[in-house]
Amino acid sequence: MNDLIPMLGGFLSDPFELFNIPIEEWVTQFVNWLVDTFRSFFRTYVSPPVKAVMESVQWLLTSTPPLIFLAVLFVIGWRSASWKVGLFAIIAFTIIGFMGLWDGLMVTLSLVITAVLFCLVIGIPIGILCSRKDLTYTILRPILDIMQTTPPFVYLVPAVMLFSIGNVPGLIATIIFAMPPTIRLTNLGIRQVPGQYTEAATAFGSTPRQILWKVQVPLALPTIMAGLNQTIMLALSMVVIAAIIGAGGLGLEVFQGLNRLDIGQAFVGGLGIVLLAMVLDRITQGLGDKAPGNRAGGDE
Incomplete structure (x- = not known):
């Protein structure tokens, strides 16, 4: 009884002092x-x-x-969205080039493209599987929540421990961090396809595979493209952070500026990242607007 009273008093004053969950030790051991x-x-x-x-x-x-790259970039922007987007892309990349960051821009762009390619190759099939199997999405949903909400810096430690430093661990961390929107919105887009389309395809004798690739995926493309847009933005943000563990590009300019307290260098690197993000955002939004699902919706 004499021991119980101090324990009760301690619990009422600060209950968290009585017991700690050793999550830090568990994670470190894992x-x-x-x-x-x-x-x-x-x-x-x-x-x-x-x-x-x-x-x-x-x-x-x-x-x-560079001139050929800018010409190709204009065509991509024009065909994906409009000539205004193509012109904006040229102006944005030209500004980055005249700031002396063209090589860093190409490195950052290559890292983003590589990460997004892997996110699409892995994420879209998983998203399709989730749309067809409720149990799969139920299992993956908390995992996707963890992947998407964990602070980006947390991914850097295990990436370095597994792959050392350089571009590869930065890419692996980027792929993990940027993949959830592709999976989520692929799943959502296919689930939102109106039932009358799949019923009509079934009535005409289409197989489940034909319904998926010729009806559901085309109609879900606007939503899938929205997932691509989010994946690109997340990949770009993570690639910048990955400069801490040796990934080059525009993020390295920002990181070096912070280390040296050089506001000019950090601002220039940040401006290049902003312009790149705006160009990629406009192009992917244009692709989403021109997707078959949007055109079908407009026809209705």
């Missing part, structure tokens, strides 16, 4: 086990394909003369 068990696997089988795709994209972008 990450250490993961690194010890799978480091060789990740470095042997995961790192090479990611690095190969990144280097191929980076070589293509950096070896293209």
